[in-house]
Amino acid sequence: MKKIKNQEKEQENSIILSITNLHKRYNESKSNEVHALRGIDLTVRKGDMMAIMGPSGCGKTTLLNMIGHLDRRSSGDIIIGNVNTLTLSDNQMTSFRRDNIGFIFQLFNLFPFLTAVENVETPLLLKGMNSGLAREQAKMLLRELGMGDRLYHQPSELSGGQQQRVAVGRALINQPAIILGDEPTGDLDSTTSSDVMALFRRINRTNKQTLVLVTHNRWIAEQCDYIVHMRDGKISHSEQGPFNKKEKKQ
């Protein structure tokens, strides 16, 4: 699977993610069926940083999982770059995800038995990169992320913010087109949260990588270009982030 980025280089501000009429039902045709997503339509342009907000249970995480193809949709189309992901097989989707989508979770979800650098290099190894090269790249990235002195520590030996930096590193190492964050700062205190958000902003600005973050924190959401509000499995409305407005105004 080719990288979307390369195709997209010519078209600045082109649409990188387009979702039409996306539905997700859990426990389909059972008595306890839950209709989590009820027809989502969403487009995200390359280089955008978008926040999805909404109360608990409105379907934020479900939407994010759909975008990341961590779960099967019930109906609807998701087009990432020019690829309609419905046409991909499971294996194709796996490598597509590996190459184009990075994940950052609220609980960091690092492999507890691997060191920081091992956690970060894993996606490169999965691509078949030489292990020495992968190790060097991972170290470089972690140093960039300010984790140079914690390379060989296991997650349990790291603080929450440090863990999240490692998780960010793991998401970034493949230089994916889209980075998905599910409450990436949910487990962090406010100072650390703002550090992490600044990190996201920097990545978004310098690498032109698209970020989609799920959060229920207004302050976090306001760091983004766009804020999409969800309620009961639908997008209720969307707004531009305050910085975006400011930038535009200026």
Added chain:
Amino acid sequence: MGIKSSFLIAWRSISRRKTKNLSVILAVALGVTLLVGIQITTDTLENAFLTSLLQTEGEVDVRISNSTSGEYLGAADQEIIEDMVPDAVGIMPELSSQIPGLVESQFDPNMEIAGIQLNYSNVFGTFYDWKTGNKINLDTMLINNNTILMSSDQAEKLGLDSSISLPFNITTEFTNLTTVIIPPPLVPLSNWTINPEYTDSPHVLSSNPLGLHVELQPVNFTSIVTAYTISAPNLKLSDYAYVNVTVSGSNNALITLGFFLDDGSSFLVANLTSPSIVNEIPFDLTPYSDRILRGDVYVSVMSSNGTQTSVDITEIAFETPTIGGSSREPTISFIPELERVELTIVGFFDSNRPGIGSQYSGVILKLEDLQSWISLQDPFQNTDIISAYLVAYKTDHFTQEISEEFLKIKVEEIEESIPEETDKITGETYKIYTVTSPRLTFFNIAGFFITLLSTILTSLGLLITLTGLLLITNIQLMSVEDREFQTGVLRAVGENRGGIFQSIMIENLFQGIFGGIIGLFGGLAFGQAVAIYLVSLFGTGQQSVQPIISQEVVILSVVAGIILSILTGILPALRASRVNIVDALRGIKIKFESKSSRNLFALGILIIVLGILFLLNNGIINESTQVFWSSKGWDTLAEWRNLMLGFGMLAAGIGLVLSRYINRVKAFNITAIVLWITPSFLFIVAMGNWITDIGSLSIEILLIGIGQIIIGSVLFLSLNLPIVMRGLRKFLIKIRGMKGVAEISPALISSHITRSTLTFAIFAIILTLNVLVATLIPTSLGTITQLESDSQGVDFAVFLNKPEAVINGTSFSAELYELDSRINDVIGFKTFNPSQDYTKFTALEDPSSSDFDVTRDLLPIGLTEFKSIQIRGNASDYSDDNWRYPYYLNSYPDGVREEYSSDLTDEELLVLSKKAWDQFFDLEYKMSAYNVSSGILEVISGESDISDLQIGSGEEGPFATNGDPLEGVDPIKDAEGNTIDNPIVFTDSFLLPVGMQVWIPMNTSSFGVPNYQAFTIGGSLDNQRAGGFPLGSGINFGGGESDFSAALGSLYLNEYWANQTNFLGFANGESPKSRALTQYDSYLIKSSLSIDDPQLEQIAQLIEEFTNTNDEGYRLLADDNFYVASTALTYARVEQTLQLTERLTSFLQIYVTFGLAIGAVGMGVISVRNVAERKREIGMMRAIGFPKSEVILSVLLELVVLGIIGLAIGVVNGLIISKGFANMQNMALLIPWDQIGIYLSFIVLIAIGAGSIPAYVASRIPPAEALRYVG
């Protein structure tokens, strides 16, 4: 929170977390299954032994027979015996003997016959029909002296089945003794004629059978009359002592009586002697003992005074010598004639059914009828003969076993009350009856074997149960580990440590109960399977072996379940209760402290002290052994036991102590290495080279060794698992498509060291045992090349049921050469089995001494002749290469024995054996008798207990084969202080140690008493090589057909001495048993085929057909349809010798196979659990781009890697232990690589099979769902 909340939490945990609980329950169930199974097996085994006893002894508890071997009892004894056993519920006379039986071409040379009363007491049970199972009424069936009932056992032996139509005829032989009275040979007195040449005067001659009257009318003083006869007998004068002439006549008669000899010379019995003197003094024939009479006799009469004279001879008799001088009594001789009799089988009884029928495995006749048949062989045809009175103390032995103690007391009581009589010659008193209780003897033997077997089974079972324990601990540990978070939460919401501990223990209790109950059923199934297997091993009938499920077992199973689960649960529960709340909530795994606490330090010191004590035991505490630092020591197993225990403890203690100061891994690495190296060194190096006197297995040493090797190796790998895993990662990460797996799996394995260790330890233990068991059989069997050289080319043996016929122009051997051109060499031997003839029994005490006890010191040992030509061929001595059949010896006569040492090669041993053979055939050679006795004989005669026999230590005892058995033993000296030197015999009997003195009956003297010749046992034929000497017989326990006499083995006499007997040799040629020079009965056959060639079977069959077909082949040549040949292939014999090993091994095989099954199930459970608890990680893997295939691979890899580590440890350890095992038995280690290959593939298959389904399922879970999973 109290016990109630603990219950609640435990209950919810059980009812909601089904898979996890099921896995614990399953593990507990497996453990209990093992325990219960082992218990049932041991119980059943005991029962199988007892049942096979019941099969042979029926309802008979005690038998009372005449204390003089070979003598019978009579009807009059019944009353005396009834008084001796007042509380018996039944007494029955029985007459038993052996006859040959021929049905068509099937033949049993030793069929047992028993005569029983038809109105026997009903406590002895009933005979049941073989086909219908109905009771048989003997009264209506055994109607005359030709009707018999045959046992189903016997029928099967003769190839008959229950569908045969009755009545059916069987031919047999009874010995009919004809008494022949031979009067002393006489010179006939009729038909005498006058010899005119020596007659010159008028005379009267009257010659008739009643007398010879010669009258002379002399014409002068020299007148003579001579009469002669030519019809006198042509007697061999050596047989007669005197000529006695009964004569009367006138006083003036002078008689001359002359006999001519075969060479024409003559001797004079009377030379001009007066009748009264001739009449009085018998003529001594001694000077003419080597001459034969020509047949002509003359008598001359002269007159001393020239007047008429007359002589009346009424008898000229040749007399034989007797105690008093000479005897005029006629010689009485008994000529045994074989009488062929047709017996009619009127029914078959089932010898596998409870009741009296199970006692008899041959045929039965009515008592009186058998008495009359057997009486034919008695000179006085006495029919009042009974071989034993059978006594029953209770009924229904089959449903309720009689108490051993009770029986012991009864036998003692009877023993006390046996009447005594005084020997008329020696004046000593002796008990007139012997009381035996085969049932009691069997209790002892069975007890011995059961103890032996159950020791092995239990120790093996314990090892396998250990794997079960490891499995349960493993799963319990998992339970706690993946509940750490919840435990943290529970603690956070206010549960205290005790509460956590309680709730987990309650959970364990539930799991234990369920697991125990399921395990009980598993154990029952296991026991049932073993019981069925036992039936096939012991072959004692279908209903005989039932799995024995005692009440204790049922209780045991549940209790064991609870104990197992609680025991294995304590550690994890403690661990859980000590969870640091914050760490647990943060998901930080609990780690052991990396350094020892003060308590462990103290424990370490204690263990070091203990270890040093064990080491000091050598040489210092026990002064007979060598100190451990001496290079001269370390050469006995006892020392090595101390060394193993000592070094093991020392190392363990040092590990504990050091771990307080240095890294735990480093500290315990030392322990692990020492634990592993010590027994390995013992098994491989020490046993092969230093320890020379291992006779056989020492279970104790094996167990300690196995334990240490397993613990050491598992510990070592466990400690160094991270290093191994790093290596694995380095290797895998180079492989494309495996890089992700390489990153994850090794890290995962080393992150759960305890769990991983437990997993591979299970396999390590099971495979160690598997490999050990797998090498047992081939190692014991030996290689074909070894077998070929050990057997000295003898491919099979042929046995005739009686000595071959003397046929003009041919012999049995000659016929065999003709049968098949591939037969290269036929070596004939003369063997003899004294069977019931006690005059041919070998004496173990000088029969002329006052210590000699007929009931104790005579053994029915077989006798066989060895001719130099049979063994040496044309070779003159050991330096010559062309020996015909140089059989290996394993103990040697004086003069050769001194050259023996344990490190001799086979060639050197063969030279030693040949030297011994040279001495055997050297008639000048004599060997001193030594002061040795046979331990086993003392056990058999009841002088010592079977438990006194040393089987394990190998230093002495019946199974010891190495070293000089006579070292430190003094030769016996006679009253004058001279050593007693005897000619030597060889033996293959395990009873008779080298150096022992035995007395073998030679030609029977005219008094009917054997002449005993003393011999020294000069050597034993090797009883292991190629399955032992092919003419000897092995011991076979548990087969139901053990023949005591055959198990005793044989003595081998050289040609010269064999010919001094009338049962092996030419002797005087007049005894019915004497044999012509080449009248053989056993033949060893060498062929051009390899020893394991299946075509040998065909040749053997050809020989059997040639001999065993009526009116054809050999039976036609010999004109005798009673010839039967049986054959025994050397290869089959070797296999047969291994039967005991094989039986044992197949038991072990069941156990280890079951262990393997546990390993498989355990791996399945572990993999299910692994996958279940790693759902979240699997979700992450999928999220960051692991394809499904790599997810599956990473799960599988973990199991396969652990399986292979277990396999590697198991194979290496198994081989080391097998080497030790082989060394203990003095055999070459043979490794069944194919079987190990099977284990390898089996383990990999198990790992893949156990892991693939959960791994596949896991890979199918959408990552989003997996990520939500919180365990």
